[in-house]
Amino acid sequence: MRFLLLFSRQGKLRLQKWFTPITEREKKKIIRDMTTLVLARQPRSCNFLQWKDLKIIYKRYASLYFCLAVENQENELLALEVIHRYVELLDKYFGNVCELDIIFNFEKAYFILDEFLMGGEIQETSKQMVNRCIEASDMLQEVRCTGTNAHMDLNHTRSIVISHVVFICLFAGVGILKRLGFWCFTKQ
Amino acid sequence: MPAPIRLRELIRTIRTARTQAEEREMIQKECAAIRSSFREEDNTYRCRNVAKLLYMHMLGYPAHFGQLECLKLIASQKFTDKRIGYLGAMLLLDERQDVHLLMTNCIKNDLNHSTQYVQGLALCTLGCMGSSEMCRDLAGEVEKLLKTSNSYLRKKAALCAVHVIRKVPELMEMFLPATKNLLSEKNHGVLHTSVVLLTEMCERSPDMLAHFRKLVPQLVRILKNLIMSGYSPEHDVSGISDPFLQVRILRLLRILGKGDDDSSEAMNDILAQVATNTETSKNVGNAILYETVLTIMDIKSESGLRVLAINILGRFLLNNDKNIRYVALTSLLKTVQTDHNAVQRHRSTIVDCLKDLDVSIKRRAMELSFALVNGNNIRGMMKELLYFLDSCDPEFKADCASGVFLAAEKYAPSKRWHIDTIMRVLTTAGSYVRDDSVPNLIQLITNSVEMHAYTVQRLYKALLDDISQQPLVQVASWCIGEYGDLLISGQCEEEEPIQVTEDEVLDVLEGLLVSNLSSPVTRGYSLTAIMKLSTRFSSVNRIKKVVSIYGSSIDVELQQRAVEYNALFKKYDHMRPALLERMPIMEKTASNGPTEIVQTNGEAEPSVVEPKHPPPVGQPASQGNDLLDLLGGNDVPVIPTTMPTKPASAGGELLDLLGDLSLGLSLMAFYLFDLFKTVNFLSTGIPPMTAYNKNGLKIDFTFERANPNPNVAVITIHASNSTEADMTDFVFQAAVPKTFQLQLLSPSSNVVPALNQGTVTQVIRVLNQQKQQLRMRIKLTYIHKGSAVQDLAEVNNFPPQSWQ
Numbered sequence: 001m002r003f004l005l006l007f008s009r010q011g012k013l014r015l016q017k018w019f020t021p022i023t024e025r026e027k028k029k030i031i032r033d034m035t036t037l038v039l040a041r042q043p044r045s046c047n048f049l050q051w052k053d054l055k056i057i058y059k060r061y062a063s064l065y066f067c068l069a070v071e072n073q074e075n076e077l078l079a080l081e082v083i084h085r086y087v088e089l090l091d092k093y094f095g096n097v098c099e100l101d102i103i104f105n106f107e108k109a110y111f112i113l114d115e116f117l118m119g120g121e122i123q124e125t126s127k128q129m130v131n132r133c134i135e136a137s138d139m140l141q142e143v144r145c146t147g148t149n150a151h152m153d154l155n156h157t158r159s160i161v162i163s164h165v166v167f168i169c170l171f172a173g174v175g176i177l178k179r180l181g182f183w184c185f186t187k188q
Numbered sequence: 189m190p191a192p193i194r195l196r197e198l199i200r201t202i203r204t205a206r207t208q209a210e211e212r213e214m215i216q217k218e219c220a221a222i223r224s225s226f227r228e229e230d231n232t233y234r235c236r237n238v239a240k241l242l243y244m245h246m247l248g249y250p251a252h253f254g255q256l257e258c259l260k261l262i263a264s265q266k267f268t269d270k271r272i273g274y275l276g277a278m279l280l281l282d283e284r285q286d287v288h289l290l291m292t293n294c295i296k297n298d299l300n301h302s303t304q305y306v307q308g309l310a311l312c313t314l315g316c317m318g319s320s321e322m323c324r325d326l327a328g329e330v331e332k333l334l335k336t337s338n339s340y341l342r343k344k345a346a347l348c349a350v351h352v353i354r355k356v357p358e359l360m361e362m363f364l365p366a367t368k369n370l371l372s373e374k375n376h377g378v379l380h381t382s383v384v385l386l387t388e389m390c391e392r393s394p395d396m397l398a399h400f401r402k403l404v405p406q407l408v409r410i411l412k413n414l415i416m417s418g419y420s421p422e423h424d425v426s427g428i429s430d431p432f433l434q435v436r437i438l439r440l441l442r443i444l445g446k447g448d449d450d451s452s453e454a455m456n457d458i459l460a461q462v463a464t465n466t467e468t469s470k471n472v473g474n475a476i477l478y479e480t481v482l483t484i485m486d487i488k489s490e491s492g493l494r495v496l497a498i499n500i501l502g503r504f505l506l507n508n509d510k511n512i513r514y515v516a517l518t519s520l521l522k523t524v525q526t527d528h529n530a531v532q533r534h535r536s537t538i539v540d541c542l543k544d545l546d547v548s549i550k551r552r553a554m555e556l557s558f559a560l561v562n563g564n565n566i567r568g569m570m571k572e573l574l575y576f577l578d579s580c581d582p583e584f585k586a587d588c589a590s591g592v593f594l595a596a597e598k599y600a601p602s603k604r605w606h607i608d609t610i611m612r613v614l615t616t617a618g619s620y621v622r623d624d625s626v627p628n629l630i631q632l633i634t635n636s637v638e639m640h641a642y643t644v645q646r647l648y649k650a651l652l653d654d655i656s657q658q659p660l661v662q663v664a665s666w667c668i669g670e671y672g673d674l675l676i677s678g679q680c681e682e683e684e685p686i687q688v689t690e691d692e693v694l695d696v697l698e699g700l701l702v703s704n705l706s707s708p709v710t711r712g713y714s715l716t717a718i719m720k721l722s723t724r725f726s727s728v729n730r731i732k733k734v735v736s737i738y739g740s741s742i743d744v745e746l747q748q749r750a751v752e753y754n755a756l757f758k759k760y761d762h763m764r765p766a767l768l769e770r771m772p773i774m775e776k777t778a779s780n781g782p783t784e785i786v787q788t789n790g791e792a793e794p795s796v797v798e799p800k801h802p803p804p805v806g807q808p809a810s811q812g813n814d815l816l817d818l819l820g821g822n823d824v825p826v827i828p829t830t831m832p833t834k835p836a837s838a839g840g841e842l843l844d845l846l847g848d849l850s851l852g853l854s855l856m857a858f859y860l861f862d863l864f865k866t867v868n869f870l871s872t873g874i875p876p877m878t879a880y881n882k883n884g885l886k887i888d889f890t891f892e893r894a895n896p897n898p899n900v901a902v903i904t905i906h907a908s909n910s911t912e913a914d915m916t917d918f919v920f921q922a923a924v925p926k927t928f929q930l931q932l933l934s935p936s937s938n939v940v941p942a943l944n945q946g947t948v949t950q951v952i953r954v955l956n957q958q959k960q961q962l963r964m965r966i967k968l969t970y971i972h973k974g975s976a977v978q979d980l981a982e983v984n985n986f987p988p989q990s991w992q
Contacts, residue, residue, distance in 0.1 A: 023282075028248070048511060126376055
């Protein structure tokens with residue numbers, strides 16, 4: 001895979017993941033091209049198009065377009081499944097995910113993506129595994145600074161409690177923190 | 189300094205901006221705040237600030253001043269900091285900036301961190317954007333992690349290794365030992381990434397490929413387990429167990445089995461199993477089937493399996509899902525070369541796809557249809573393709589038109605059908621036809637001699653309807669110029685002849701000249717056509733008037749032509765008929781076909797025509813002669829034969845002509861197709877000679893040097909008959925001494941008409957490497973007045989220049 005873009009129906013970028021090194025200018029150009037190409041497509045046309053030497057697979061979920069570019073020898077139908085899997089992961093994490101979730105929690109969307117794909121390849125094929133890893137990583141986060149934890153779903157209250165415990169234990173020393181973190185993970 | 193606002197707040201604020209300017213203002217304010225916060229080296233809020241910066245970066249604003257801050261975050265001990273820091277590094281940094289190298293040490297430390305999630309972050313970042321230097325430094329760490337028992341880390345290390353290999357292929361060997369028992373893992377994540385790693389290694393190195401071939405049985409077993417195993421909640425997707433892994437294994441099998449009989453045989457069963465057992469109701473199943481088909485087509489599979497694969501593709505074509513139809517068409521396009529007959533069976537479905545509403549599908553269907561055209565189905569296919577050409581979007585028309593021309597040229601069942609097809613394309617998609625098709629079409633038309641009348645008639649009618657499509661207009665005006673006489677005379681066997689007067693034709697051509705729709709090139713074509721008609725029509729005065737008007741045209745090209753034609757009328761009127769007579773058949777040479785034809789059309793810019801250009805000598809001249817006969821006119825046939833005999837004056841005049849107009853070998857030369865002999869005479873300076881003259885049969889030799897080989901002399905014999913009876917079954921044979929090599933091409937005909945009404949021409953090519961004096965013995969046999977005549981003669985009076 002070469003890149004993954006998420007953009008709204010008005011062409012506003014919500015997420016960009018590049019799997020090969022590209023200059024900023026080229027990135028901007030590609031984003032412009034993709035949004036124009038994909039937004040111009042008829043509603044019931046097929047999800048594939050050819051662009052330069054890449055195959056573009058796109059799918060619309062509610063108000064967001066997911067646009068994935070793969071090389072010519074890759075399987076387009078499977079790429080559709082990859083997009084779908086990512087949406088499922090986001091949905092499981094945020095609970096009925098909508099565009100606003102991704103706008104306000106873009107860094108989480110990136111973290112989830114980084115647990116699912118890496119270097120343009122799938123890294124984990126099990127939904128549950130990805131979710132577990134994300135939740136465990138979230139628990140390791142120290143609550144204060146970014147304020148991003150405030151938006152966590154009700155489903156994650158347990159993890160919020162535990163993360164508070166973790167915060168308190170910070171003062172108890174690094175060793176206890178480590179052990180507690182590990183304990184929380186196995187408890188899941 | 190108050191605490192910087194939270195990320196969430198910032199996002200909310202920015203979203204309330206109603207205009208781009210308002211948004212920019214907010215962002216600039218926030219950027220300033222962030223910058224001052226960075227300057228204060230505040231550890232507590234750095235994470236928050238960088239997160240905000242990343243958001244603004246996504247909106248498209250510059251964020252490069254945050255790069256160093258990302259590095260500081262990565263170096264921090266807090267997990268939150270590291271998380272945002274690494275994310276920032278992946279978004280803001282890339283190999284081009286030297287800054288990224290500072291990350292190397294941090295990553296190295298984090299790769300050895302006690303928390304696996306930190307290690308994971310480091311591996312992820314390295315695997316996404318690690319530069320070659322970083323990869324070289326850290327490959328050892330990655331290799332170590334590849335051997336760990338922690339599956340979370342192992343899978344990440346595998347993908348990181350893939351990235352390292354992509355960046356620094358030489359390091360591939362390093363990871364070989366670690367791959368030993370990768371496939372015996374139970375964890376699907378590790379299994380999947382291992383297959384990816386193995387695929388990458390096999391794709392890059394044939395040695396690795398050979399080495400890993402032994403894994404085929406293991407891979408087959410894993411695939412089998414996946415298919416046969418029951419429901420597994422972890423990996424199930426719509427009833428199929430881990431489709432991602434299945435597809436990846438199929439892809440690796442494809443690479444391993446390609447070109448190798450044993451491996452291919454080992455996979456035959458499992459491929460058949462997957463192909464038949466996979467559930468096809470959902471996209472997932474079809475994705476696996478698609479990959480299976482691709483694998484079957486690539487390896488050395490048995491024919492039964494290949495047929496199965498093509499049938500699967502055929503079923504795909506009938507699927508309601510557009511994506512699947514698209515994928516089927518793409519795959520069939522790949523296989524049409526190798527399994528042509530099998531794909532032909534699905535031709536009707538493919539042709540139906542031309543009518544699909546989806547643009548991507550239409551394009552694929554069009555490409556595939558052209559690939560499927562052959563001699564048997566040409567008529568039916570062409571009907572469908574022409575219908576498609578009528579109704580398709582403009583983006584397709586150029587490609588479709590070119591495809592139609594190519595297919596028509598290869599498989600045309602008859603000349604008339606060919607001309608009709610060309611006409612159809614020109615009239616429906618005329619403006620989208622490529623510019624280089626025009627000369628090709630003209631060449632095609634000249635080659636189908638018997639269709640000239642029909643062609644010109646149809647083109648004329650098309651012109652009456654519509655003059656906006658330039659390629660059509662250009663071809664039509666050229667043809668009218670050439671064959672206007674046929675148009676007027678109304679002789680047409682193929683169709684109802686139309687009654688057209690000279691004035692009407694000239695009206696149409698003049699109309700082209702003045703119309704706004706005509707491009708400059710088209711105007712050039714029509715002016716030349718009008719000029720040519722001066723020898724074919726009788727209303728010469730009208731033509732003279734038109735031509736003289738354009739002598740002062742603003743368009744330089746038109747002006748030049750008009751001036752030259754004027755000169756032709758005034759000073760060189762006696763040459764006019766010869767110059768403007770019918771074009772002979774143009775040979776399409778493989779190497780310089782289009783350019784040659786363009787030059788001979790005379791539509792190109794006045795570039796220098798090299799004298800070597802004239803194609804095989806024998807045919808064209810005789811064609812010209814035949815057509816000249818058709819036209820009648822007693823003085824005309826004389827020219828080809830008399831010109832060589834008064835070389836000096838003709839050459840002299842021609843030189844004067846060229847000198848006067850000071851155009852070098854001007855456009856005039858372009859029309860000297862039949863006078864190529866003269867041109868050649870000018871260039872070679874070898875005078876023609878009479879080789880034999882007895883009993884009324886006269887044989888003249890004319891010479892030219894063939895390029896590129898100057899040792900080859902090309903001699904054209906012209907046999908003429910001054911008796912009252914024709915000489916039939918005329919055969920000319922020649923023999924040369926052993927030091928020469930002789931090649932005799934076919935004669936123009938074997939009847940020498942009586943009373944010098946025409947000549948038989950034949951080309952002799954003599955290779956004279958030793959530059960010896962040319963001598964030839966000729967033998968003539970013919971039937972004259974009922975009796976057979978045979979004669980032998982020696983030809984010794986070759987001019988010295990012919991063999992020196």
